[in-house]
Amino acid sequence: MARRDEPNRRAIYATTLVAFLAIAGIAVVDPILPAIGEAIGVTAWQVELLFTAYIAVMAIGMIPAVLATGRFGYKPVLVAGVGVVGVAAILASFSRNITQLSVLRGVWGLGNALFFATAMVVLVALANDREWVVGLFETALGLGFAVGPLLGGLLGEVSWRLPFFVCGMFMLVALAVAAGALREPTHKQPPVRVREIGRAYRRPAFVALCAVTAAYNFVFFVILGYTPLFLGIDVIPLGLAFTGWGLGLAAGILVVGHRLAHRIGAVQTIGVAIVGLLVCLVLLATSAGLAESVVVLVASGLCMGLANANLTDLALALGGGDRRVATGAFNLVRWGAAAPAPIIAGKLAEHSLALPYWVATGVLGAGVVVYLAFGHMMAAGHNERVIWRARRTPEEAIGEAY
Numbered sequence: 001m002a003r004r005d006e007p008n009r010r011a012i013y014a015t016t017l018v019a020f021l022a023i024a025g026i027a028v029v030d031p032i033l034p035a036i037g038e039a040i041g042v043t044a045w046q047v048e049l050l051f052t053a054y055i056a057v058m059a060i061g062m063i064p065a066v067l068a069t070g071r072f073g074y075k076p077v078l079v080a081g082v083g084v085v086g087v088a089a090i091l092a093s094f095s096r097n098i099t100q101l102s103v104l105r106g107v108w109g110l111g112n113a114l115f116f117a118t119a120m121v122v123l124v125a126l127a128n129d130r131e132w133v134v135g136l137f138e139t140a141l142g143l144g145f146a147v148g149p150l151l152g153g154l155l156g157e158v159s160w161r162l163p164f165f166v167c168g169m170f171m172l173v174a175l176a177v178a179a180g181a182l183r184e185p186t187h188k189q190p191p192v193r194v195r196e197i198g199r200a201y202r203r204p205a206f207v208a209l210c211a212v213t214a215a216y217n218f219v220f221f222v223i224l225g226y227t228p229l230f231l232g233i234d235v236i237p238l239g240l241a242f243t244g245w246g247l248g249l250a251a252g253i254l255v256v257g258h259r260l261a262h263r264i265g266a267v268q269t270i271g272v273a274i275v276g277l278l279v280c281l282v283l284l285a286t287s288a289g290l291a292e293s294v295v296v297l298v299a300s301g302l303c304m305g306l307a308n309a310n311l312t313d314l315a316l317a318l319g320g321g322d323r324r325v326a327t328g329a330f331n332l333v334r335w336g337a338a339a340p341a342p343i344i345a346g347k348l349a350e351h352s353l354a355l356p357y358w359v360a361t362g363v364l365g366a367g368v369v370v371y372l373a374f375g376h377m378m379a380a381g382h383n384e385r386v387i388w389r390a391r392r393t394p395e396e397a398i399g400e401a402y
Contacts, residue, residue, distance in 0.1 A: 005129075006127060006129065008127065011126055011182050012123055012126055012133060012136070013181075014180075014181035015122055015137075016123070016137060017140070017177060018082055018115065018119070018177065018178050019115075019119055019140040020144045021167075021173075022112055022116070022174075023145055024147050024151065026054070026112075027144060027145045027152070027224075028149070028151050028155075028163045028167050029051070030148070030238070031156050031228060031238040033047050033048075033050070033225075033229060034228060034229060034238070035156055036050070036160050040098050043350075044229050044350070045346030045347045046098050046346070047098070048343045048345065049102040049343060050105050051224075051225040051342035052340065052342050052343040053106040053109065054109040054112075055335055056339035057106040057107070057109035057110050058113045059331075059332060059335035059336040059339050060336075062113050062328055062331045063194065064113075065081070065114045065118065067193075068114070069324065074118045074122045074185060075122075075178075075182050075184045077117070078114065078115055079179050079182070080114055081110075081111045081112065082111065082174050082175045083111070086168050086174070087168070088105075088108040089104075089167045089168030089171060090165055090169070091168075092105065093162070095161075113335075116331060120312065120316075120323075121323050122185060123137055125185035126183065131313065134312055134316070138253045138257075138312060139250065139253055139254050141308065142246065142305055142308065143250050144246075145246040146249065147243075147246070149240075149243045149246055150239050150240070151163060152235075152239055153235050153238060153242075154239060156235040157236050197329045199320070199325075200319050200325050200330075203318065203381075204377055205377040205381035206315070206319050208375075209314055209330075209378050210330065214334070214367070215363050215366055215367025216274055216311075216367060217337045218338060218340075218360065218363050221338040221339075221342055224342075225345060225346075226349065227293075228242070230284075230293070231290065233290065244298040245297050245300065248302040249304050249305040249308070252273075252302045252303065252306045252307075253306075253308055256302070256305065257307075257308070258309055260272070261309070265379060267314070267378045267382060268375075268379075268386055269306055269309070269310050270306070270307055270310055270371070273305075274364060276303040278361060278368060280296050281300075281361040282357075282361055284300075284357045285357035311334075314382060315327070317381065318381045345359075345360075376388075
């Protein structure tokens with residue numbers, strides 16, 4: 001379907017803009033983590049509470065957010081989420097200690113749960129071309145991860161508080177955009193029940209994807225949350241380093257991810273991504289200097305982009321007919337697995353700077369094993385095949401996937 005055939009393009013672009021600002025708000029914290037720790041006087045693992053509190057509340061809030069859409073509609077829940085993020089970010093800029101800051105980051109995470117639980121479903125419902133709109137959404141995430149660290153580095157040079165405040169103001173602008181431009185999907189669906197989300201985990205192919213994604217997202221936030229402390233450089237150079245990482249992520253989504261998926265399949269593209277990321281973790285753990293670490297960091301962003309370009313679309317395909325159920329079940333695992341990663345990395349770093357990367361290597365290694373064992377099931381559910389399994393009959397493929 002050509003893009004000119006999209007009648008809801010304005011609403012789609014508005015939702016994508018809000019997604020970009022939301023992700024930039026996550027990444028803006030990266031360059032200022034060491035500065036926050038120094039200003040407030042806390043240890044590495046306490047600084048990592050900023051990520052863990054945020055992600056944990058976001059994971060827990062996903063299911064109530066999905067349920068709320070059935071009662072109040074998509075647009076009110078999405079707009080409420082954007083507003084909560086804006087207010088929490090502004091208040092965070094006035095925090096006096098790590099407890100206040102962590103609580104407000106948790107509130108921030110709740111707002112993002114309300115947004116991310118609804119945004120993809122709204123986009124897919126409004127669009128005629130699912131692949132295009134999923135690619136657009138993932139592109140916004142990639143660019144947000146690229147711009148956020150640069151913004152955090154430049155503003156953080158003035159004060160660690162300024163990135164939070166500016167991010168909050170951006171989200172209030174996004175609130176105005178969302179309130180004016182977003183549209184409720186015309187097709188009304190019945191409310192989602194918790195047991196329906198539970199049923200998604202009875203689908204073997206979907207469960208296999210969730211297991212691989214859990215390992216991957218744990219590693220994602222070890223790199224995102226711990227590497228700023230590992231590099232040990234000033235705010236602006238740190239912002240530039242993570243901007244390079246974000247550009248690698250965006251390139252993986254925009255330039256390589258979907259093209260590679262069209263050649264070898266989405267499932268095998270994810271395999272390339274997680275194996276490449278596994279190599280990057282080993283290189284970070286054994287890095288001989290700053291330059292090597294930054295190069296590997298950028299390379300890890302490219303690998304993550306390959307994964308991000310395909311994970312969401314696969315989840316929607318394998319999670320069942322109701323995209324709200326698939327989104328809620330997938331995001332619960334995705335963010336739930338990510339939540340403990342930063343604080344675990346911070347505690348491990350007290351024993352060895354390389355230890356968080358070695359533990360992450362073990363976690364992702366387990367994910368690779370699951371991928372090799374069950375990748376054929378995911379491929380069957382997406383009408384693909386993997387090279388290490390003989391081609392199955394259609395009846396066998398359907399039986400394995402469902």
